[in-house]
Amino acid sequence: MSGHIDYGNLMHRAMRGLIQQVLTQVADHGLPGEHHFFITFDTTHPDARLADWLRDRYPTEMTVVIQNWFENLLVEEDGFHITLNFGDSPEPLYIPYTAIYTFVDPSVEFGLRFETQDYDDEDEETSGDEPPSQPEAEVVSLDSFRK
Template structure:
């Protein structure tokens, strides 16, 4: 059997580490400037914790916004917990990093997207990752870098 480097898994691990580092800084220092996050996650992930009524309303995935009001952000090695306001009803969530599908900070046009086998059926199960980041010289446009173009 030939040994190979699993770049997809390594990239996902690095991207989740980046999310952990950003959230750790926000938990310590708060959100700087206009930064805010849209985080989409898989509500069916076994480690995801959310109120029953939220799970019923979002049976497969949910996008949360961390911007004006959030409380008790706790960041760990496997995921993060946060209390968010849903129509004047504060609810505690726990999101494992592995459940995250997208992490976007629109204030700087930065985004990470984690794709799975279901997203890329013709990819034979290989993880897929895309990084989108603003070009500082051209703030109105972003560049999407797809790892697929580097695969054989």
């Protein structure tokens, strides 16, 4: 065991777990009320899957909206599959949780932002006395959304 608690990594995992739980509820029961999501993710993530034309159009990051029309929402341990409509063309996507930069539900003024992306195995132990790099995690205060 290393000589420190990696709060940044623990916070990222907890925030990703929250996203997974919310999407699981939506997959099981649909979007309740006015809830909808804006999810910005890294299109260069090695596990992200999207059509070549979308990757060409969004070479670094992309924001998707889960609101009125979506199909095939399948929530997994490491990410989720979803089919979204792009100009009357349904396109399947796979978005790993580690590729997500922001998750926002504007209907209730809730948002999460991941300041850094870490695609390595998050459970790896660090050898020696050198502490691992600290990913930054930010919990967005609801007060910043209040009018």
